[in-house]
Amino acid sequence: MPTDISTPTDIADLSLDAARPDRPAWGAVLSMSLGVFALVTAEFLPASLLTPLAEGLQISKGAAGQAVTATAFVALITSLLISTLARGLDRRIVLMGLSMLLIVSNLIVAAAPGLATLLLGRILMGVALGGFWSLSVATVMRLVPENAIPRALAIMFMGVSAATVLAVPVGSYLGALVGWRGVFLAATGLGVLALLVQFLTLPALPAQGNGRPGILLEVLRRPGMGIGMIAVLLVFAGHFTFFTYIRPFLENVTGVGVEGVTAILFAFGLANFAGTYLIAYVIERSLWLALLLMPLVMAALALLLTSFGGAAPLDAGMIALWGLVFAGVPVAWSTWITRTIPDQAEAGGSLIVAAINFAIASGAGLGGVALEIFGPRGVFLISGLILAAATAIILTRIRAR
Template sequence: MPSDTLLTAADTDMAAPEQTRPAWGAVFSMSLGVFALVTAEFLPASLLTPLAEGLQISKGAAGQAVTATAFVALITSLFISSAIGRIDRRWVLIGLSVLLVVSNLIAASAPGIVTLLIGRVLMGIALGGFWSLSVATLMRLVPEPDIPRALSIMFMGVSAATVFAVPVGSYLGALIGWRGVFLAASGLALLALLTQILTLPPLPARGRARAGILFEVLRRPGIGIGMSAVLLVFAGHFTFFTYIRPFLENVTGVGVDGVTLILFGFGLANFLGTYLIAFVIQRSLRLALVAMPLTMAVLAVLLTVFGGIPVLDAAMIAIWGLVFAGVPVAWSTWITRAIPDQAEAGGSLIVAAINFAIAAGAALGGGLLELSGPRGVFLVSGLILMAAVVTIVSRVRLK
């Protein structure tokens, strides 16, 4: 079988938005959807100990609920467009939200690890599918000048989940148990589902399905190198962020309360950043793409060299959160401009690149943590981000 038939996507024409007037209610429903998705994605991390105790398994085994979700999301992001063919995208998005509700209910009632993993596999399908279709969907909900603002609104759902999911999940877990938290997540997912049913307009598929679109898109001038830049930026971030707690405990010297407060500051700044980035992109997309990893690289080096003062470390980490908030918005905007006729394929590729970067960054950071400690992790994070800056400045094309 030729290799170009292994990965497929719908050959859909997304060149122009369908809306002459922005459908902000539908955009809000997308934001609520990603809020419900990311909240559910984070729950095992915030409930790891009671989850493991409740199912009578090790914490390591319980952690596989996170691994399963990420792996299935990666695979789904590559195959979703070809799998759904010419089905109306409105019904696909609604179906993915139904999967999210069901996955949380299965997790809430799981008698053991196998059932839990089944629920998380469904969660991974919903996560990978929804993210892959999100950019192309927003392009059809608002006129072109409003796309950066619409993306910012959608990613506010991610930032809100970043701020609230882990602390609220832990707090509610102590009050109503981990099963009750998953039930509450089902309620949130159901709210997102109902909102989408009420607000999403018909989104019929365009074009025809054919094999090899992902490879074809990657072969277009500038797209492959752009995806490499995406991978570098996100790998640099997750090399840093995955191991921020050891840095705060061992270098900054704060306890659990201090870690919680600093991370909450990161989340609040991240939420603000998703609002501000639309204004930067409207001024210059290239400025946004270059300035964000450059600022993060400088912060990583400063934390490596001067880290250890709680107030300064907290301030720099908050700035990192503010800046990083714009990264997914800016690169999603790049997709809409670089390949507007293949936004679904572009969305699939960027979601796959991000998930691979998350895994690679976390793995690299773990090895560095053992070899050189938290400062070494942050230094390498900065070097990866500088490599991203050089790649963007020298190779990434903008239209």
């Protein structure tokens, strides 16, 4: 019996399948991974250089910290607007333009004489970060055949994991050697390398989908998208409630010093890097199972740490396991987007980036209140409850194609 393919989404699926390459362009995928590595490294640098940055510009640490706030806020706005603003433009040109913006941003920060120039550089950084992230998932799915998408996304997100592991400790180390301005110049060099590799490997990528104003609301109204974005928000909010306040837990509950905290967080980062590689194999077998198990395991870990935390080896092991499991979250949800709305993957990527940035703000804010009222164990308890709610929604409401 012939299959009915008369619906618009099915027709879009066919056109997208026809546009996908027969062979994966792994060089181009690696260029995307290098691009996000350069972006996320630059995003994290102010956190590792906050004290010398503030002293060098003769401003308070609180004022210097606004560089992080400005980047996140602008990234959120850019993620919602990039598909409309770049409508009709070849995505190769747009991505390379955003990489050039990253380079300019780092140069401005490296030469900043004061707070105003610092914030200007970080605002440009926010545009580059939000724009590149929003387009990245849709770009990767056009570089490889459909069956290779999970692995390609995992390779791209390895750039994030690598930045998570290296940016803060390496930034602090280099800052002591060459000063904070020298570190941003080094980040500029990394951006130049990413741009060069993109120039050499990215093929022409004519605009696809519909970038008209209002498309995000239209996509949200599609079956399953609204509840999916709620699940995304809860999973990431649960994680950032946990991770933002992990240091007070390790210091006050586990009872380790600065060296212990550093070692545990480094182990978290290494496990996160490994998890980014392993998740592709799980997704290839069952995307829905991957979506379900990750918040379930994280919720269990949060509740175990709340109830039994206090022994350094046990806590370190559970936190490393958290890093391993969480690594798969952005990969799995990005894959869900490519399968749920393949004809509007850019709009879906924008919604994911916006949800993550909102989750960072809300998770950190909620965790801060909980820390003041209930202490570190209370923060982890709330994180576990949020993740349990996400698990329930995924179990009952989310379906994966």
